Amino acid sequence: MTHTIEEVRALYHRPLLDLVYEAAGVHRAHHAADEMQMCTLLSIKTGGCTEDCGYCSQSVHNDAPLEKEILMKTDDVLEQARKAKDSGSTRFCMGAAWPRVLDGRAFDRVCDMVKGVSDMGMEPCVTLGMLSEDQAKRLKEAGLKAYNHNLDTSREFYDKVITTRGYDERLETLENVAKAGISACCGGILGLGESEEDRISLLHTLCNLDPQPESVPINMLVPVEGTPLANAPRLDIFEWIRCIAVARILMPKAMVRLSAGRLEISKEAQALAFMAGANAIFTGEKLLTTPNPEKDADYALLDELGMKPRAPYQDEDISGTSEAA
Numbered sequence: 213m214t215h216t217i218e219e220v221r222a223l224y225h226r227p228l229l230d231l232v233y234e235a236a237g238v239h240r241a242h243h244a245a246d247e248m249q250m251c252t253l254l255s256i257k258t259g260g261c262t263e264d265c266g267y268c269s270q271s272v273h274n275d276a277p278l279e280k281e282i283l284m285k286t287d288d289v290l291e292q293a294r295k296a297k298d299s300g301s302t303r304f305c306m307g308a309a310w311p312r313v314l315d316g317r318a319f320d321r322v323c324d325m326v327k328g329v330s331d332m333g334m335e336p337c338v339t340l341g342m343l344s345e346d347q348a349k350r351l352k353e354a355g356l357k358a359y360n361h362n363l364d365t366s367r368e369f370y371d372k373v374i375t376t377r378g379y380d381e382r383l384e385t386l387e388n389v390a391k392a393g394i395s396a397c398c399g400g401i402l403g404l405g406e407s408e409e410d411r412i413s414l415l416h417t418l419c420n421l422d423p424q425p426e427s428v429p430i431n432m433l434v435p436v437e438g439t440p441l442a443n444a445p446r447l448d449i450f451e452w453i454r455c456i457a458v459a460r461i462l463m464p465k466a467m468v469r470l471s472a473g474r475l476e477i478s479k480e481a482q483a484l485a486f487m488a489g490a491n492a493i494f495t496g497e498k499l500l501t502t503p504n505p506e507k508d509a510d511y512a513l514l515d516e517l518g519m520k521p522r523a524p525y526q527d528e529d530i531s532g533t534s535e536a537a
């Protein structure tokens with residue numbers, strides 16, 4: 213079903229609590245509302261990226277205080293994955309600061325990592341920059357569940373933030389991912405200085421992707437010293453809630469994933485976001501390069517709200533995995 217921009221705009225402008233109420237209904241019709249998918253992120257190759265994303269600590273165009281690191285060894289990554297699994301995560305997302313995937317030993321190693329994580333019974337997800345159809349197929353064969361590639365913002369605002377990678381190139385990578393039969397994890401960042409109309413346009417593009425993303429990360433800008441967006445004014449938290457509710461209504465089956473920025477968001481606002489349909493979080497003290505709430509604080513919050521971590525591979529085909537419950 214396609215959604216028009218007028219429809220998305222009208223939804224976006226509904227009174228906030230009406231919107232949250234409707235989103236909560238959609239959420240409950242499609243998901244177990246007391247369950248949260250717990251995910252862990254690992255930066256497998258940090259820094260030195262040649263793209264110029266204005267928010268990013270890892271771009272060579274920015275001056276963020278960051279130690280560059282070469283691609284991690286497979287065994288070390290799998291050890292981290294095992295720890296994540298033992299602490300309750302069911303999805304393990306590996307990020308490399310590459311503008312695009314290049315065939316060769318490094319990519320072979322990432323395929324091994326994907327296979328190792330999949331064999332452990334966790335959902336492997338990677339984010340490696342732009343990707344060809346053949347590369348997507350190799351990742352699929354290795355057992356990849358999802359590829360994270362965000363649109364980040366509206367087509368209209370995009371070149372105020374990134375100039376080295378085009379919007380259409382992002383869409384092309386998403387097409388390659390879809391052709392290989394891998395789910396897309398695709399969302400954006402709020403608080404880049406975009407307008408309300410930009411957020412509407414982003415949500416409109418996301419919900420009209422075919423197929424719709426399996427997962428929609430909603431990042432709140434984490435301002436990083438040394439980047440052009442270090443002093444961006446903070447987005448009103450109700451705008452964040454509004455976007456989550458609209459995403460839930462327009463993409464009823466997707467996991468709506470609270471990604472960057474949760475450390476600065478109160479537990480009350482996070483609870484309202486869960487009400488509005490957010491059902492996945494990243495746990496652990498670090499995202500890729502920036503801090504995240506401690507695992508214990510997240511589990512305590514779920515407990516206070518009477519929620520629980522989602523079981524591994526629930527309602528999904530687990531053939532081929534030996535350890536999944």
Ligand code: SAM
Pocket residue numbers: 261267268269307308309310311339340341342361362364400401431432433434435436472473500
């Ligand atoms: N290099 C890959 C790429 O961009 O395609 C993958 C890694 S990149 C860090 C993944 C996503 O993280 C970005 O698309 C962006 O949405 C988000 N992100 C990066 N830095 C952020 C920040 N400072 N605040 C919020 N979100 C951020």
Ligand code: DTB
Pocket residue numbers: 253269305307339360362399400429430431434471472498499500501502503
């Ligand atoms: C996404 O949209 N958010 C995650 C994940 N995909 C890879 C990354 C957030 C990164 C936040 C900035 C950092 O820690 O470097």
Ligand code: SF4
Pocket residue numbers: 261262263264265268269270271308309310311341
């Ligand atoms: Fe950062 Fe990814 Fe952009 Fe590179 S492509 S600068 S790692 S967000």
